[in-house]
Amino acid sequence: MYVSNSLRAPFAATVLAAALAAFAVPAHADTSRPTIVLVHGAFADTTSWDGVATALRSDGYRVMVPDNPLRGPANDAAAIEKVLDGIDGPVVLAGHSYGGAVITNVHDTKVKAMVYIAAFAPQQGEPIAIAMDPFRFPGSQLQPPALALEPSNSGLDGYVAPDAFNSVFAQDVSPATAATMVAHQHSIAVTALLEPSGPAAWATTPTWYLVSAADRVIPPAAERFFAQRMGAHTTEVDASHASLVSQPAVVAASIEQAAR
Incomplete structure (x- = not known):
């Protein structure tokens, strides 16, 4: 995980607060509605969903924001399935970026709808590295040196270089907001990008x-391809990859469409 040394103390305090808030249920939550589970992507943590979760809770939804280990679709989907085991009633599952590959591999009969936010949606047997084919879908700026590597317990992890984060990952947020996002950045195992996806939950x-x-x-063309292949209800927002941070109201509204 990439965390700058100067921000480790406030980062730890923020993570603790986020952990306590991740499973919060508003007092006015309508228990007849589905529980919404938000799965973050790579280069982020649960706080990336803060604005969206606040909007959903203010509209009366129960929201859970579990940690995504970022080790591989199968491993991470199993972690999310353990969270779903503790939920009674229907669930709407939303994933951002790599989180889309994770929810694609989640299989639970409580999940009644799935929402992909600028996310990967691989089909069975397809690794993310193939799904993001630069020949069919050119234009990604997440290339070295913006994409950096570091040794990890799993071999090698990737993260977004701090000096490129604002311009590549979230060009429509302020430098201060981007700095906060960098402080919360979690690296992803490189092997996660090469792991073939299991049966696609979006197919059913x-x-x-x-x-x-x-x-x-x-690239937006890749996102449109994923959406068309799934037969998804599709909308667009003029936003960066981090639309959940820059446009939380729009993202929340998309999730509520699925919840209804």
């Missing part, structure tokens, strides 16, 4: 997709 579940039309990480 209603899906929604919100395309980020100004995405510099996953």
